[in-house]
Amino acid sequence: MKTLVNDNLEFYELVFGSAIFFASLTGFIIYFLMFHRKKQVLHILQQEKLEARFQQEITKTQLEVQEQTMQTIGADLHDNIGQLLSLTSLTLNSIELDNEPKARQKVDAAIDLTIRSIKEMRLLGKLLQGDQLVVMGLSAAIRHQVSWVEKSEKFQVSYAEDGELPAVNNPEKDLILFRILQEILNNIMKHAHATQISIRLDYQNEQLYLKVTDNGVGFDTADLQHTEGGMGLQNIRKRAGIIGGGANIDSAPGEGTAITIFTSYP
Amino acid sequence: MNIIFNIYLLLLLTIFLNGVMQLKKHSTPFKILIILIGLTFVSELSSRLLADRFHNSMPIYHVFSVAEYACLTAIYVQLLPNGTMRGLKYLQIPIISYALINSFFIQHFWNFPTNSIVVFQIIYLGYSLLGLKKILELPRQVSILKESFFWLNISLLMFSSTQLLSLGLINFGNRHHLNLNPVFVVSSLINLVYYSFWATSLYFHKANYRKSPLNEDFGK
Numbered sequence: 350m351k352t353l354v355n356d357n358l359e360f361y362e363l364v365f366g367s368a369i370f371f372a373s374l375t376g377f378i379i380y381f382l383m384f385h386r387k388k389q390v391l392h393i394l395q396q397e398k399l400e401a402r403f404q405q406e407i408t409k410t411q412l413e414v415q416e417q418t419m420q421t422i423g424a425d426l427h428d429n430i431g432q433l434l435s436l437t438s439l440t441l442n443s444i445e446l447d448n449e450p451k452a453r454q455k456v457d458a459a460i461d462l463t464i465r466s467i468k469e470m471r472l473l474g475k476l477l478q479g480d481q482l483v484v485m486g487l488s489a490a491i492r493h494q495v496s497w498v499e500k501s502e503k504f505q506v507s508y509a510e511d512g513e514l515p516a517v518n519n520p521e522k523d524l525i526l527f528r529i530l531q532e533i534l535n536n537i538m539k540h541a542h543a544t545q546i547s548i549r550l551d552y553q554n555e556q557l558y559l560k561v562t563d564n565g566v567g568f569d570t571a572d573l574q575h576t577e578g579g580m581g582l583q584n585i586r587k588r589a590g591i592i593g594g595g596a597n598i599d600s601a602p603g604e605g606t607a608i609t610i611f612t613s614y615p
Numbered sequence: 616m617n618i619i620f621n622i623y624l625l626l627l628l629t630i631f632l633n634g635v636m637q638l639k640k641h642s643t644p645f646k647i648l649i650i651l652i653g654l655t656f657v658s659e660l661s662s663r664l665l666a667d668r669f670h671n672s673m674p675i676y677h678v679f680s681v682a683e684y685a686c687l688t689a690i691y692v693q694l695l696p697n698g699t700m701r702g703l704k705y706l707q708i709p710i711i712s713y714a715l716i717n718s719f720f721i722q723h724f725w726n727f728p729t730n731s732i733v734v735f736q737i738i739y740l741g742y743s744l745l746g747l748k749k750i751l752e753l754p755r756q757v758s759i760l761k762e763s764f765f766w767l768n769i770s771l772l773m774f775s776s777t778q779l780l781s782l783g784l785i786n787f788g789n790r791h792h793l794n795l796n797p798v799f800v801v802s803s804l805i806n807l808v809y810y811s812f813w814a815t816s817l818y819f820h821k822a823n824y825r826k827s828p829l830n831e832d833f834g835k
Contacts, residue, residue: 357794360787364797367780368805375773382747382759389754 406591407521410528417531421497422473429500430469437462472496487523488514491530491548498534498546505545512552519615522592526559526610529585529596533561533608536581541565541606557594557614562607567600585610619803620663626807627656630814640821644690645763651686652813654679674724676732681714684735687771691742694764699745710734729782736775736782743772763820770812777805 440459444452488510495508530548537543543565551558582598585608589596594612634641634649641649658679662672688707692700714731722728746768750759759765781802788795 360784360791360793361797364784364801367784368777368801371773371777371780374776375769378747378772379760379769382750382765385751386754386759389751390756393754393756 403591406588407524410525410588414524414528414531417528417535425469425473425500430466430473433462433466433469437466486514486518487526488550490523490527491550494527494530494534495548498538501538504538504543506548507546508548508550510550510552514550514552514557515555515615517615522557522612522614525588525592526557526612529588529610530559530561532581532585537561537563537565537606541567543605552614555613557612559610560607562605564605567602567604567606569602570598570600619800619807623803623806623810624656624659626810626814627652627659630810630817631656633814634817637821640824641817642820642824644693645817645820645824647686647690648767648813648817651683651690652810654682654686655810658682671725673727677714677718677724677728680728680731680735681711684710684714684738687739687742690767691746694767695742695745695749703742706738710738729786733779733782736778739771739775740779743768743775747772761819761823763816763818763823766812766816766819770809770816773812774805774809777802781805 437459440455440462444455446452491508495506498504499506534546537546541563543563545564547560547562549558549560549562551560582596585598586596589610589612592612594610597609597611598606599608600606631649631653634652638646638649658675662675665672665675685707688703692703695703713734714728717728717730718724722730746764750762750765750768755762781798784798785795787793788798
């Protein structure tokens with residue numbers, strides 16, 4: 350009789366122990382799923398935030414490229430076409446109809462100046478396409494930028510490509526890379542006192558490398574942490590980071606600067 | 616024990632009637648769920664009547680276990696992704712054949728169909744795990760506690776695993792001539808929790824389905 354009671358007690362313990370175990374297990378599963386869902390939601394929100402930041406940066410970059418283009422056009426109109434047209438006007442005004450051979454010479458000069466103005470206008474027309482430059486491909490956009498820098502005749506600019514770029518491009522990455530290049534070139538023109546600029550676009554193992562080197566005054570990278578120039582370089586790094594890449598900045602006083610932007614592509 | 620059973624019947628009837636009144640506000644799988652609750656109520660009531668009259672209500676369980684399997688499979692076929700769905704559809708034929716063979720030739724109608732029920736419960740465990748996997752794979756910005764499919768899966772996971780355990784305990788208790796009352800009490804309480812979870816599932820389904828009937832978690 351006592352054994353049966355003991356057996357029954359043990360059995361009750363087993364039953365209620367199992368029930369408690371299963372209840373705890375269910376609770377644990379619910380908790381785990383809730384925790385997992387919370388993590389998933391956080392991840393989604395973070396992704397959305399990153400996506401929004403990326404889109405914001407793309408829009409900002411687009412505006413900057415447009416602004417840069419307008420500045421180029423403005424400078425070109427003032428320094429180049431404006432001068433050519435003023436000269437044309439002066440030449441035409443100075444024509445003396447009594448002196449036919451001299452007048453013919455001046456008309457020829459005016460015609461020549463007008464043709465040059467038209468050529469410059471055509472070049473500007475292409476630049477006016479603004480960020481559409483990038484639609485033509487990164488390579489074509491870089492070539493345009495190079496030809497514009499070369500026009501100042503202050504710099505010897507070389508551009509080379511290594512490795513075949515993929516047929517399918519990534520317009521968003523192209524835009525950001527193009528804007529980074531514009532920023533680097535602006536920095537060189539303003540601060541580097543360089544005479545030679547070399548641009549290189551390499552494509553290897555689905556990685557794109559954009560390397561810009563100059564023979565300017567260079568700088569100590571450690572000194573630039575909090576200066577305006579340092580901010581510019583930080584901006585370059587930030588932008589490269591946005592397209593999932595990075596930037597290597599190599600410089601020393603008197604030894605020029607080499608900046609390499611790398612990112613997976615397309 | 617009788618009180619728990621009566622509460623259980625009352626709960627089933629309430630969920631069923633509430634479901635029937637709002638049947639149009641549910642998608643097909645959840646309509647099947649309401650029908651299944653109705654079937655459960657009828658089977659539990661008739662099994663009690665049969666037990667009182669003939670002292671054996673086992674034939675009800677033979678029929679009901681197959682009906683329950685068919686209904687739950689129909690529900691999960693519509694709620695799980697297409698690939699899994701096809702597998703579940705084809706699995707029905709051998710499983711039902713096995714249950715019928717068991718009822719006619721192995722554990723005749725006057726015995727409890729443990730052979731079939733154990734297999735069914737293992738299958739339900741699989742369904743619930745597949746359902747929970749689907750939930751984990753489809754992240755949403757909604758609390759998991761407000762998802763109807765979550766409650767359905769959790770209830771099935773809890774019920775099937777405890778059913779298997781209680782069958783084992785009953786078997787063990789019978790062999791050693793032990794008092795099985797605690798097992799029945801715990802089982803009845805689990806039944807109450809199980810159908811309460813179904814009620815929760817139906818409640819959230821109705822609430823969310825009205826907001827976005829195209830949500831793929833609701834089935835067609």
